[in-house]
Amino acid sequence: MSPTKLIKPQFLLYLLLFTICLNGNLYAQSSYELNSGWKCADIGSVKISGYELSKPDFNAKNWMPATVPGTVLTTLLNNKKVPDPFFGMNNEQIPDIYKTGAAYYTYWFIKDFTESPTTKGSQVYLNLRGVNYSCDIFLNGNKLNKTLQKGMFLRFSYNITSFLAKNGANRLAILVYPPDVLGNANGGQGGDGTIARNVGLQYTAGWDWIQPVRDRNTGIWDKVTIQKTGAVRISDTHVITLVPGQRFPDGPQSPANIQVSATLNNAATAPVSGTLRFELDGKTISKTVTLKPSSTQQVNFNDFTLQNPKLWWPNGYGPQNLYNLKVSFVANGNKLSNQQSLKVGVRQLQSEYNEHTGSRQIEVNGQKIFIKGGNWIISDEMMRLSDARYDAEVRFHRDMNLNLIRVWGGAMIERPEFFDACDKYGILVFQDLWGSGDCNGRWMDPMKLDDQWTRRKYPDDHGLFLRSAEDQIKMVRNHASLAIWCGGNEITPPEDILVPLRDSILPRLDNTRWFVDYSNSDAMSHNTLGDNGDGPYGIQPLSVFWEHRTFPFNSEVGSVGLSDYESLKRFIPTSHLSPPVYDEDTHKTKTDEVWDYHKYIGYDTSIARYGKVKNAEDFSNKAQLVNYDQYRGLAEGFTSHMWDWYTGFIIWKTQNPWTAMRGQMYDYYLDPNACLYGLHNGSAPLHIMYNPVNGMVMAANNTFKARRSMMLVVKTFDMTGKDSLITQVFADIGATTTKRYFSIKKTIDEMAAKEGVFLSLQLLDADKKLITENLYWIPDQKGNFSGLQKMKLNDLAIKAKYFKPGQVEVTLDNTQNHSLAFFNRLSLVNADTKTRLLPAFYSDNYVSVLPGERKKVIIDYQPGIAQKDLQVEVSGWNVSKRYLPIDNN
Structure with missing residues (x-):
């Protein structure tokens, strides 16, 4: 049966005559929720x-x-x-x-x-x-x-x-x-594991990032x-798009082939004759059909040739073009019985094994795509799902410059509305089926009720699993964003599930996508390191991301993710807002019980490098510097070895369905933290970067266009704002590659030795306009940020104005011969309460402004909010907090 969409009252009259077509789902002729x-x-x-x-x-x-x-x-x-x-x-x-x-x-x-x-x-x-x-x-x-x-x-x-x-x-x-089996929430991963005897959600019995859902x-x-339909109802429409050859986003395109089929059900007790048709790109294709009484029949159209197609591309590589496609059945010559509409992204997915890296690589429209992904659990642990929340969360992933979301196997096949957002923002989807190594027997585990042999047979009803898989595949298979099916998280399903799934169900229902048997299978990423194939998950020295070779397509790798103080206040009682204390001698952290309950993961010595912690607010603010550095470093380190060591990486994880304090680029309330903007920077399609281990200045180009005649400018700034030009050279870089230019390690080490230094990297075009930039704060020779602690306040000039409905433009001007204005957080807030407007989307954040530099940040928010109710809050490392009115001019 086709999924349906919420119908708003103002559209009801219209819907009596027409079918609404929104974001890729199928809609009946007259349907309401x-x-x-x-x-x-x-x-x-x-x-x-x-x-x-x-x-x-x-x-x-x-x-x-x-x-x-x-x-x-x-x-x-x-x-x-x-x-x-x-x-x-x-x-x-x-x-x-x-x-x-x-x-x-x-x-x-x-x-x-x-x-x-x-x-x-x-x-x-x-x-x-x-x-x-x-x-x-x-x-x-x-x-x-x-x-x-x-x-x-x-x-x-x-x-x-x-x-x-x-x-x-x-x-x-x-x-x-x-659920038939309730599962004992005993503190283990998935509790005692028996929750997995159901074909359902495993996280509900608790995990190391969530408490049990009661x-x-x-x-x-x-x-x-x-x-409401006529006698004949359409279901399970299937659209396959074939895009032969190697394509580019620009210019005229060779034709694409479109294959359409649909299932018709005749509920009448008499035969029904009529015409099944689909409409695409202004063309109508028809087929005459006669249905027997009380029967179901699949109808296949002849292939349709789409001339000069507008192709769909992953984020960062090209536009996300979508076509309207309408399928209808007209009975007895002129009576509309049923119709459905959907959005179609014309693209072709392929994958092949990269022998050099020892891992799978993903290709779209004949072009290899370096995967930069995030792991996703579920939008809300209590299933409070909505189109708007899906759109906001997926948009955040787009803003991180990621191009894939992996939906983890302890949750569910995501809803069509999630895939709608992924289609819209160009996010490929790696979709696990239901199972996890923790619950389903991969490892010995004293927290589990049953032994591994028993857990390996979970769930109890294998037939239900297979029927559910068939149904959910049909539900989402038309989405352009769906790229990979996976048998389960860290373990395959039992053999009598895996074999029919791989050899029968998917070839019959959805044969254009790659199926991997489990998330860290050798078929995806050859494991030569002798462990589980995932991680690491905690805070790492930046050198690890750059120099330690890990799995060539890592399905789970991550770090810390504490949000800032405004976020913490939303779910931690005031009496428990006390910062963790790390003991360098015992390597243990003393943590408040509420922080522990919300799964705090330690920052170890990284916070202390920025100075002695004063309180929870100071701790969480300094944590944002660590967050930014960790995720920029992760993205840069993996990207620096793309197509050599790696074909992709997927961060564990980018969002939380509960108020946990780890693995998130934004909190449950949709408030971003510095992790998001570190990734935004480090994952930029064209990116200039610095290897902290060997001092190499590099660039990564994740686009299909070579870049020529750029100027690479390398400068340093001390804590007073005095700059030194290290070098500037003309630079170029080929498409979908990385390039090493030169090492500046000796120079930077000498300049940073006493109190640290800022390192500025810029790429300029032939007109001397900035293409991309990156700013590092380099510690002193002891590994501390002693100079940052001595910086004088900067009276950064800031203005805000309404740019257009739903947008605010913030301009930050730093005076020449002044100190660098470092790490400024912008927030759109309510003018009276000073609370943040959520969600809001920032073109950049935690921004630093060099002496003599001007930066502009665009803030997007939901139009319709009264302008008099809004202000912009700005606060930085050496910029005092202030609230700015927003100019209407």
């Missing part, structure tokens, strides 16, 4: 059957308002029945399902809706896109499912035409049961829709 007005009650308080509950005359006045889509825990939170599990240690106050038993979180959900009986063969369907974990469904005193509907990752559709009330007043009642996400967690 049941997303409000639900009520619920726990099973223990309900003494009558679903047959009675689903009759409109049952009085549910005293039932609790329910959040659908959502989970039981979300509903309880929204009704103030439980405290916010994201704040402090509130999660400990919420009963865990393993201790309470399943009945505690087993709930009835009811919904009244208006839909009149149909006429002349029209059909009405009830579609459920996700229920965790099983349910019984009743409508107007009738039970719709003959057997228990089970499967968190299965879409279900019921033809309810014959069950609609004559007066149009309908009552839907759904009894939702928790209801294990029981509920009607995804969209519920009513769909």
